[in-house]
Amino acid sequence: xxxxxxxxxxxxxxxxxxxxxxxxxxxxxxxxxxxxxxxxxxxxxxxxxxxxxxxxxxxxxxxxxxxxxxxxxxxxxxxxxxxxxxxxxxxxxxxxxxxxxxxxxxxxxxxxxxxxxxxxxxxxxxxxxxxxxxxxxxxxxxxxxxxxxxxxxxxxxxxxxxxxxxxxxxxxxxxxxxxxxxxxxxxxxxxxxxxxxxxxxxxxxxxxxxxxxxxxxxxxxxxxxxxxxxxxxxxxxxxxxxxxxxxxxxxxxxxxxxxxxxxxxxxxxxxxxxxxxxxxxxxxxxxxxxxxxxxxxxxxxxxxxxxxxxxxxxxxxxxxxxx
Numbered sequence: 001x002x003x004x005x006x007x008x009x010x011x012x013x014x015x016x017x018x019x020x021x022x023x024x025x026x027x028x029x030x031x032x033x034x035x036x037x038x039x040x041x042x043x044x045x046x047x048x049x050x051x052x053x054x055x056x057x058x059x060x061x062x063x064x065x066x067x068x069x070x071x072x073x074x075x076x077x078x079x080x081x082x083x084x085x086x087x088x089x090x091x092x093x094x095x096x097x098x099x100x101x102x103x104x105x106x107x108x109x110x111x112x113x114x115x116x117x118x119x120x121x122x123x124x125x126x127x128x129x130x131x132x133x134x135x136x137x138x139x140x141x142x143x144x145x146x147x148x149x150x151x152x153x154x155x156x157x158x159x160x161x162x163x164x165x166x167x168x169x170x171x172x173x174x175x176x177x178x179x180x181x182x183x184x185x186x187x188x189x190x191x192x193x194x195x196x197x198x199x200x201x202x203x204x205x206x207x208x209x210x211x212x213x214x215x216x217x218x219x220x221x222x223x224x225x226x227x228x229x230x231x232x233x234x235x236x237x238x239x240x241x242x243x244x245x246x247x248x249x250x251x252x253x254x255x256x257x258x259x260x261x262x263x264x265x266x267x268x269x270x271x272x273x274x275x276x277x278x279x280x281x282x283x284x285x286x287x288x289x290x291x292x293x294x295x296x297x298x299x300x301x302x303x304x305x306x307x308x309x310x311x312x313x314x315x316x317x318x319x320x321x322x323x
Contacts, residue, residue, distance in 0.1 A: 030110035039217035042290035070238025137236035152230035241286030245321035253299035
């Protein structure tokens with residue numbers, strides 16, 4: 001799973017270095033064989049473990065709590081492994097383990113799974129592992145309609161559940177032959193930049209989503225499209241919104257940085273090279289933003305002056321105003 005763009009990635013890097021834990025073998029797939037892969041997206045997993053004295057009456061040395069941001073899964077489960085073998089939690093002796101975490105998707109049948117490594121169980125100690133996951137929700141709706149033997153498709157992007165506006169963010173589809181990404185397969189009947197008809201078959205579908213100066217790439221590998229079926233593919237970014245709501249009309253841009261950046265900077269506020277997460281130039285609308293805590297640098301008149309707004313919290317499904 002590739003993550004390069006947002007503030008919580010910096011936070012998880014700190015957590016992982018402190019706890020010496022890793023996340024591997026990430027898989028996001030539907031039961032119908034479609035594999036979801038992300039490139040340059042905001043998806044991430046955070047794992048943290050903590051320790052406390054084990055109560056005398058408590059026979060369980062491990063507790064696992066899971067949380068997902070936004071609409072994505074309906075249930076979770078876990079298994080403990082050591083040296084490739086499953087170990088019952090009650091039988092777990094002091095040592096180091098791998099935690100296999102499995103989430104059941106809330107939409108079409110499918111799962112998200114991964115392995116959290118280096119889970120430590122100590123003598124007479126309760127280990128609590130907290131797992132938080134943020135990812136995009138992919139929903140594929142199929143409708144049977146006469147299409148003269150072709151397959152119909154349309155893509156939609158929503159910032160979060162209940163936000164249906166399609167005038168800001170678009171998912172631009174590109175079909176590739178399964179396993180061959182050298183050249184896209186053109187639609188037989190394009191009807192718009194996000195709609196059209198194509199020959200039935202098995203494809204790797206790339207959905208490109210432009211957010212400010214970034215392009216997020218969502219791959220649906222092994223997607224089977226059937227004749228006389230229309231496929232509505234929705235990407236719920238499970239994001240929040242951020243907008244400038246101040247009264248100074250000279251502010252024309254917002255730059256987002258990891259929380260704490262402003263306090264580390266000395267002297268006059270100015271952009272921090274190499275640390276910017278994302279920037280917005282349409283600042284009075286609710287720009288899509290991944291959940292997290294940010295320092296926001298307000299840009300006055302294209303760099304004439306800058307001011308910091310510290311510890312701005314973005315939550316899934318809500319709008320945050322910066323003043």
